[in-house]
Amino acid sequence: MPIDKFVTLESTYYPLPIENVDTDQIIPARFLKATTKEGFGDNLFADWRYNSDGTPKADFVLNKPEYTGSVLVAGKNFGSGSSREHAAWAVHGFGFKVVVSSFFADIFKNNSLNNGVLPVVISEGFLADLFAAGADNKVVVNLEEQTITNTANGKTESFEINSYKKNCLLNGFDDIDYLISVKDEIETYENGRA
Amino acid sequence: MAGKTLFDKIWDMHEVKTIEDGPSVLYIDRHLVHEVTSPQAFAGLKDRGIKVFRPQNTFATPDHNIPTINQHLPIADEVSRFQVDTLTKNCEENNVTLFGLGHPKNGVVHVVGPENGITQPGMTIVCGDSHTSTHGAFGSIAFGIGTSEVEMVLSTQCIMQPRPKTMKINIEGELEEGVTAKDLVLYVISKLTTGGGTGYFVEFAGSAIRNLSMEGRMTVCNMSIEMGARGGLIAPDEKTIEYVKGREYAPQGADWDTAVAKWKELYTDADAVFDKEYNFAAADIEPMITYGTNPGMGIGITQNIPALETVEESSQTTYLKSLEYMGYAPGEAMIGKKIDWVFVGSCTNGRIEDIRAFANAVKGKKKAEGVTAWIVPGSHQVEDQAIAEGLKDILEEAGFELRQPGCSACLAMNDDKVPAGKYSVSTSNRNFEGRQGPGARTLLASPLTAAACAVTGVITDPRTL
Structure with missing residues (x-):
């Protein structure tokens, strides 16, 4: 399945200033019974977002009407815990194209990239400034240049991404297509170790 | 030239190719599959019109979503039952070995792998489950993957993976009576925090680790993901070999001798350098909560x-x-x-x-x-x-x-x-x-x-x- 091509993004964002947000919070296990990738966005952060009767919790950021956009800004160590890709599907399904934090868990980072969601690692200071700004503030994420800008104060930081993954995101390429294209080399490897 | 860590030795043996400023194409020896993180991957294969590339290296068991009473009856929850049935159907269509509900080998995927000899030293092992790190107790590179990666392994027996850094956690001395492997690993995680191992693959070493049973070692490696590490492993020794010997999927006869000879080469060279090292004393550890x-x-x-x-x-x-x-x-x-x-x-x-x-x-x-x-x-x-x-x-x-x-x-x-x-x-x-x-x-x-x-x-x- 080809992923969406990533283009430069200017967007308001949802701030979630909580550290160590684990994948059980992003998508609780009871929602993992599906056999397709659709519909997970509705249950993103389900236990923080809804009361037990299913009504929205007014004080949770995703339910506050003043917050909009396709960027999630979260506290450090976002996505720790389970390897469930359902977490990335939920983030993507809600409409996020970028997640910004000062630190990400490894598996979540890989899963996000495989779904065309860009994890952007920034400094603690840059993160604190984003949390401090108002709901109308925007970030500009330029993947080609590997930069993120806080429009409130004009500060820009560079972020890391390996050139292979960057190329995949910019062009909507998919790892599985790549692996299938090198199957001959995989078979040669297998024959070499037998 | 400095020696190699155990991790580096196994990784290098499994690298099909590397991409400049990108991930490695890593060959996977054992792919373990369960019902929750696989249906979308099998569906992806179907969309591409392909079958599982190496079904003989793939083993499946439902575990996450099954009841723990009355397993002889159909699963009452319709959605759970459909997910478990989907796994059965996908395995049948792709010729994958399945230990289905009620099968004498059914169980939690990370318990089933070792007890049947599917898990062996020196292997690369993945599963769409973060606690795949458990299998590192046998001196293998084992780690959890997402469903896109499950699809990669099903379709090509390979995964695209950036090479992690290496960390050594050394624990010396004897655990006090009443202090277990679980306490040891909870202690280490409390010191490193849940992000302290992120970006690293950990080798656990030292006399406290050597003294653990294989099951205790599995408990320790199992929780290496809880400090953020990609996985954890322990060099195989006589205990490891003794544990694997005679199990159904373990090598038999002459193959066994060949395998053991290879496994004895699986250790970190004395002059190898880790990117990070920690040292702890077993005597400092009490029962943890x-x-x-x-x-x-x-x-x-x-x-x-x-x-x-x-x-x-x-x-x-x-x-x-x-x-x-x-x-x-x-x-x-x-x-x-x-x-x-x-x-x-x-x-x-x-x-x-x-x-x-x-x-x-x-x-x-x-x-x-x-x-x-x-x-x-x-x-x-x-x-x-x-x-x-x-x-x-x-x-x-x-x-x-x-x-x-x-x-x-x-x-x-x-x-x-x-x-x-x-x-x-x-x-x-x-x-x-x-x-x-x-x-x-x-x-x-x-x-x-x-x-x-x-x-x-x-x-x-x-x-x-």
Whole structure:
């Protein structure tokens, strides 16, 4: 399945200033019974977002009407815990194209990239400034240049991404297509170790 | 040139190719599959019109989403049943070995792999489950992957993976009586925090690790993901070889001798350099318990919950949110706090030694009134052995029920959910908010501590039982 091509993004964002947000919070296990990738966005952060009767919790950021956009800004160590890709599907399904934090868990980072969601690692200071700004503030994420800008104060930081993954995101390429294209080399490897 | 770490040796043997400033194409020896993280991957193969590339290297078992009672009946929850049936259908269509519900080899995927000899030293092993790190106990590179990666392995037996950095965690000395592998790993995580291992693959070493049984080593490697590490591994030794020998999928005859000769080369060279090293003393470790909502929030059972001032200022809001969820206050003692639930099981502590330790500790005692206890074996083989050893009888005499195998209340995907607000002493691996059911409060501990709490109804030091 080809992923969406990533283009430069200017967007308001949802701030979630909580550290160590684990994948059980992003998508609780009871929602993992599906056999397709659709519909997970509705249950993103389900236990923080809804009361037990299913009504929205007014004080949770995703339910506050003043917050909009396709960027999630979260506290450090976002996505720790389970390897469930359902977490990335939920983030993507809600409409996020970028997640910004000062630190990400490894598996979540890989899963996000495989779904065309860009994890952007920034400094603690840059993160604190984003949390401090108002709901109308925007970030500009330029993947080609590997930069993120806080429009409130004009500060820009560079972020890391390996050139292979960057190329995949910019062009909507998919790892599985790549692996299938090198199957001959995989078979040669297998024959070499037998 | 400096020597190589064990991790580097295994990784290098499995690299099909590397992409400049990108990931490696890594060949996978064993792909373990369960019902929750595989259906979308099999669907992806179908969309591409391809079948599983190397079905003989792929083994499946349903575990996350199955009931732990009445397994002979159809699964009552329709959605769960459909997911389990989908796994069966996908395995049939692709010629993948399946240990389905009711099969004598069914169980938690990370218990099933080792006990059938599917897990072997020097292998690369993946599964769409973060606790795949368990298999590192055999000196293999084993790690959890997402569903897109499951699809990669199903379709090409390879994965695209950036090479992690290496870390060595050395633990020397002897563990005190009543202190287990679980306490050891909870202690290490409490020192490193849940992000301390992120970006690294860990080798556990030192006399305290060597002295652990294979099952204890599995408990340690299982939880390496809880410090953020990609995985953890332990160099194979005689204990490892002895454990693997004779198991159904282990090499046999002349192949066995060849395999053992190769496995004996699996160690970190004396002059190898790790990117990071930690040293701990086994004597400093006491029985551990967690008080918060991530596995790094653990303390020795006799200690108090850390005061707010000891927490970094920027993390204090998160810290207080976590304690509020738990219904605890900074500075409080853990000993003597009331508990409602006990769960013994999971890929962390659901093996025979764990059931044995719990049963021996409660032998001749009675489950405390008001405590609900679920004792869930990690597999049918564990269940059968527990019955054969008379452990089931001991448990029943003490008021405990041995259930049927599955992941159960570790992640509460099935009906085994702890009610909101209740305190559950659990031998599993995660104390995240809602992990054992919406609103449930989890205290991670060893099977011995779980036993001490189960018979007293309050948090109890197992050394005083």
